[in-house]
Every structure is written in structure tokens, then in C-alpha cells.
Amino acid sequence: MLGETAMVAQCPTELIHGGCYLSLRSIAPHIAVNVKLEGFSVSGSIKVKPAIHMIRQLEAAGRLGPGSRLIESSSGNLGLALSMICAAKGYSFTCVSDPNISPLTARAIRAYGAELVVVRERDPSGGYLGTRIDLIKAMLDRDPRLLWINQYENPENVRAHYLTTASELLARFPRPDYVFVGAGTTGTLGGVSTALRERSPATRIVAVDSEGSVTFGRPAGKRHIPGLGTSRKPPISLRSSFDELLMIPESDTIAMCRRLAHDGVLLGGSSGTVLAGVKAHAPMIPADACVVAISPDLGERYLDTIYNDDWVRDHFPGLLPMAAAGPAAGVELSREPA
Numbered sequence: 001m002l003g004e005t006a007m008v009a010q011c012p013t014e015l016i017h018g019g020c021y022l023s024l025r026s027i028a029p030h031i032a033v034n035v036k037l038e039g040f041s042v043s044g045s046i047k048v049k050p051a052i053h054m055i056r057q058l059e060a061a062g063r064l065g066p067g068s069r070l071i072e073s074s075s076g077n078l079g080l081a082l083s084m085i086c087a088a089k090g091y092s093f094t095c096v097s098d099p100n101i102s103p104l105t106a107r108a109i110r111a112y113g114a115e116l117v118v119v120r121e122r123d124p125s126g127g128y129l130g131t132r133i134d135l136i137k138a139m140l141d142r143d144p145r146l147l148w149i150n151q152y153e154n155p156e157n158v159r160a161h162y163l164t165t166a167s168e169l170l171a172r173f174p175r176p177d178y179v180f181v182g183a184g185t186t187g188t189l190g191g192v193s194t195a196l197r198e199r200s201p202a203t204r205i206v207a208v209d210s211e212g213s214v215t216f217g218r219p220a221g222k223r224h225i226p227g228l229g230t231s232r233k234p235p236i237s238l239r240s241s242f243d244e245l246l247m248i249p250e251s252d253t254i255a256m257c258r259r260l261a262h263d264g265v266l267l268g269g270s271s272g273t274v275l276a277g278v279k280a281h282a283p284m285i286p287a288d289a290c291v292v293a294i295s296p297d298l299g300e301r302y303l304d305t306i307y308n309d310d311w312v313r314d315h316f317p318g319l320l321p322m323a324a325a326g327p328a329a330g331v332e333l334s335r336e337p338a
């Protein structure tokens, strides 16, 4: 068994498991992809690490104390992690999100006692990030005591991953040939790419984003899966570097997630996008390469969306056959013929 050392945590925020990897041979037959599974940490995603770090930095700067009220925009996972930390520390927290938030994440945020505000109006790029941020700015104007963590501009979001995610990865794979990282706020990409450039400069860094995201100057479009992509370029994205950028359609994300589930591996949407990126890039990767891909969360919170046939038919017409046709339905990485 992996990691058999028992631990007794003194606080939920100590329950971070940065050393879980799954070697997958099913993405492309000639490579073993080492998938770094971040979903086993408390609150269920990689975002707990920047959440802890950004709160600690505010505390160290004397900006947080008993009764402090925090606010943040999140597609779900950072909001969930902050809800947990704020509950543990006695801060009040408001999460501003949008209709793409997973219903289970929304319920968990409220279960921790946080307030969840869901904006419904799309911004000019067709997404919700602009609307979320404009709402926070309006709330800050009305109540200057609110403290905005601002993961899109906060350099500590990048620093958190430099100190944690990147160090964990390099401790297990000191000289990886390829590292695939999804881009949302780009905190993970920024921290991991900075560390790789310093400590393993020959590594090819592959950034993976969703089609429709404007982060890297590509055309805006509607997206339905939370985690990756933005409708407004995050200022911290200037702190990232990479060798390749892959823009993956959400239909490929869904097909990859559902295909892996039938192999016994239930991952979240952004993991499906990253692994669809590995598959797309596989012809360029030699057989003996050391390949690492970061999986930000697990799949349970997506059972009502990515893994729900009705939701997929509603949002991606033509991706699944009209009637479920047994366990292999919808598992191919291409659209079904109409």
C-alpha cells in the first residue's frame, strides 16, 4: 500500500496529500502518464493549497483577525476550500460564483456556513468572470471592511504552488520530460513552471486550457465546465511560462472523463481536459518519456453534469447517442455521427 504512515492532524488544513500518483497507460499506448492526484486533500481539490497559503499571508500581514469578513470569486473549488478554512478559523466568508458551479460544491460551501452568491448574467466575453469581479468590486465599494483575496491578481496564488505542488512533483520526478498543467487562474501553471524552469530546465511544459477561454488571447466562447479557462485574462498569467499551449474543446473533456470512468478512474472536468491534452500531444512524445499530468480534483462532484447523460445531451447535443447503448456509450474521443 502507498503512504502507509498514519497521521493524526490537529487541524483540517493539515490534511494535504500531495504525493498520490496514478500511472495511466490507457491515454496513449506508448506512454505511462503519471497523474498527480490532488483530489485526496481536504476539501477535495488542489485549490486548498493556495487557499491556505493566501489566508496565512493575510494573517502574517496583520490583515485578518477575529470576525474578519472575506470575499472571493471562484468557480467552486477555491470557494469550497476557503469556506472550510474560514469555518475552522472563525472568519466569515462570501463566495461569488456562477451557474457552472457544481451543485454539490454549492451545497458543501453552504454546509460550511459560508454565503454563496451566484451571478446569472454573462460578461461581454460570454463567460461569468467579469460579472463576478464587477459584483465583488461593487460590494467592496459598499462595505470597505470586506477583504477580497483576489486569486486572479494575488502573487501568493502562484507562490503557493511553487512551494507545494511544484516541490511535491519534483520530489517524486526530479527531471520529468513533460509536465501537463491546466490553466484557470494560472496559479498552478505559474508556480509549477517557475520551479521547473529553475530546477529542471529541460522539461517541456504543456499548458492546457479550454476552448473558449481568453487567458492566452484566444477567441472567447461559451464554456460549461468549471475549473479551467477564463472570460477575462488573469493578471497573474504573466507569471507563467510554457513550451506548448493546447486548447481543448469541452466535448473532448467529457469524452475523456467518461472513458476513464469506464476504466475505474473517476476524475473531475479539468483533469479530463488535461488528459485529453496529453492524448492530443501523445504523437509528439517518445515512448520512454517521463510524463506527469496534474489532476486538480476527483469526479464525484461532477456526477450531475459530466457523468449525467441528460446533462451531456442538453449541453453537448450529438456527443452521446440518443438512447444509452450500454456501458460503452459516449466513450469515444470524437463526436458521434449525427
Ligand SMILES: Cc1ncc(COP(=O)(O)O)c(C=O)c1O
Residues within 6 Å of the ligand: 045, 047, 075, 076, 077, 078, 182, 183, 184, 185, 186, 187, 188, 189, 226, 227, 228, 268, 269, 270, 271, 296, 297
Ligand atoms: C477543478 C479545477 N481545476 C483546475 C483549476 C485551475 O487551477 P489554477 O487556478 O491554479 O489555474 C481550478 C481552479 O479553480 C479548479 O477548480
